[in-house]
Amino acid sequence: MPEPLDTALTEVRALLLDPALTRAVAAGRRRGQRPSVVRAELRPVALKAGTRLQIATSDGDRPFTRNVAPGAEADAAVDALLAEPFGNWHVETVDATVQLRVTKSGEAQVHRARTARTAAEPGGHDRVKEYLLDPGDPIFAEIGGSAAKRRQVDAFLRALAATLPDDLTGPLRVVDLGCGNAYLTFAAYRYLSQRGLDVHLVGVDVRPDQRRRNTDLAARLGWADRVTFVAGTIADAVVDPAPDLVLALHACDTATDEALARSLRWGARWVLAAPCCHHDLAAQLRTRPAPGAYDLLTRQGILRERFADVLTDALRAALLRLHGYRAEVVEFVDSQHTPRNLLIRARRTGAEGTRAQRAEYRDLVDQWGVTPRLETLLAADEG
Ligand SMILES: C[S@@+](CC[C@H](N)C(=O)[O-])C[C@H]1O[C@@H](n2cnc3c(N)ncnc32)[C@H](O)[C@@H]1O
Structure with a gap:
């Protein structure tokens, strides 16, 4: 009526x-x-x-x-x-x-x-408030993903929301390094464009099959001109122009170091990288004596691995600080959703590290006798 x-x-x-x-x-x-x-x-x-x-x-x-x-x-x-x-x-x-x-x-x-x-x-109301992106958004029917992945990606986007300035305007170039099946890529595009930003997002993965699949998906979502994919390595894939914002979610082992090194080469304004496994320093620690009284930290395999995780991310954040970034390591999602729940979040300040920060970094790596992969990559870029 x-x-x-x-x-x-x-x-x-x-x-x-x-x-x-x-x-x-x-x-x-x-x-x-x-x-x-x-x-x-x-x-x-x-x-x-x-x-x-x-x-x-x-x-x-x-x-x-x-x-x-x-x-x-x-x-x-x-x-x-x-x-x-x-x-x-x-x-x-x-x-x-x-x-x-x-x-x-x-x-x-x-x-x-x-x-x-x-x-x-x-609790329908709570359900919606719990998520940054509406779980009923039709893009999820297209991009799929488990409930745990959805939660993880939503939490990653919350960390992104807390990183970007509220008054950000203008075109935003974004890259997702080691994008895999591009769940984060598409969700990030949705979130950033919903904020009213003119976004262009490039997903990079070494696997050509992922590029084909993700490109088809972008076309189905009607985003083919805005979300594109490149098959190539994080170190060398052609991304032009250089991005303002770099995302990397669980790029394997030292691929996270490659993502951070590439971000610095690009001079990206913001970098959000959630590391995956850390085998590089764990392997180095296995072959070197621990300094002073610290042998108990690395004598047993599982403790050595966990300590290597902490040392790796502490040194990554320290290297970012030495290269003009304000960097912090935070938990971006509860560990029940993924054990890989740390996030290195960095914002470019342009301020080079101080002499004291350099000495602090050098002291730590020298004591443990390790050379982080990121240090090697940055030295190669500088050299
Ligand atoms: C664990 S998956 C994570 C995928 C996606 N970011 C996610 O969170 O769902 C890691 C992805 O990084 C890609 N990858 C690993 N090393 C890479 C490299 N050096 N260059 C480009 N892609 C790489 C792999 O092919 C894989 O798709």
Whole structure:
């Protein structure tokens, strides 16, 4: 039954401003009228400064995206959109879907449905807030991946969200090194473009079969001109122009060192690398006596491996600091989702390391008699 349009739009307004909103789209036009934009899409996005309402509009040629703060700013933006003579509103919250169509006589035909929750997802609202990317996003049906992988990648993107400045604008060149089946690549593209950034992302993997598969997937998602793939090594793959942001999730063993060395060569502004296994220093420690009283740390195999992990990442972060980056090592996801849950997060400052930092680094590697792979790669680049 048709309803008064004003009353129905008041209901839509409340849903658009509700924290339970997951997505809304306005499109079409009312009889004899033309909205100033052909389409508007709204969704909540998690930024470092907190949740914002993202509004993406299109004039038919170019998209325009902005993020508005909850409160007066969001109220005004939503009111402006509701005043446009759109013919349809489709609004999804964690609990309900409401579809409003404006009839020829200017009334509202409204369809309301409750969102079904599965037993595995008892708290729909919490489920959505837990993730940076909406788990119901249709891209996941295309890119697949296990629940653990999804959780891991979402957590990686949260770390990315906390790294990039909120006011970042302009084109952003991104590379995902050792991208494998590109789960992170596609999810990162989705997240960054939802932030309104003009993103071009290149996935690099040594396996040509991955390049073919991922290129097909990009075409199916309609992103072929924005997300491209190169079959090549992290050290040498052609990525032109150089990226601003480097991602590397579980690139094997010293491939993480290659990713860090390549990032420095590119002068990337941000680097997020979650290391995988660390065999390089563990092998070196096996053949050298531990310094002083530290023999107990490396005498047993499992302790030696764990200590090598810590030493490797501490030295990687130290080398980044010596080469003009502010670097930290953080846990990006709970270890129940992956035991490889450390992330080296670096931001270019341009400040070279101090003499004291150099001495500190040299002291540590000399005491243990090791040469980290990253040191060798950087020396080769400098030499
Ligand atoms: C453990 S998988 C991780 C894949 C993906 N980043 C993820 O997290 O799902 C590591 C990937 O890095 C690739 N890889 C390893 N060493 C590489 C190198 N030196 N150059 C390019 N790719 C490399 C492998 O082919 C593999 O696909």
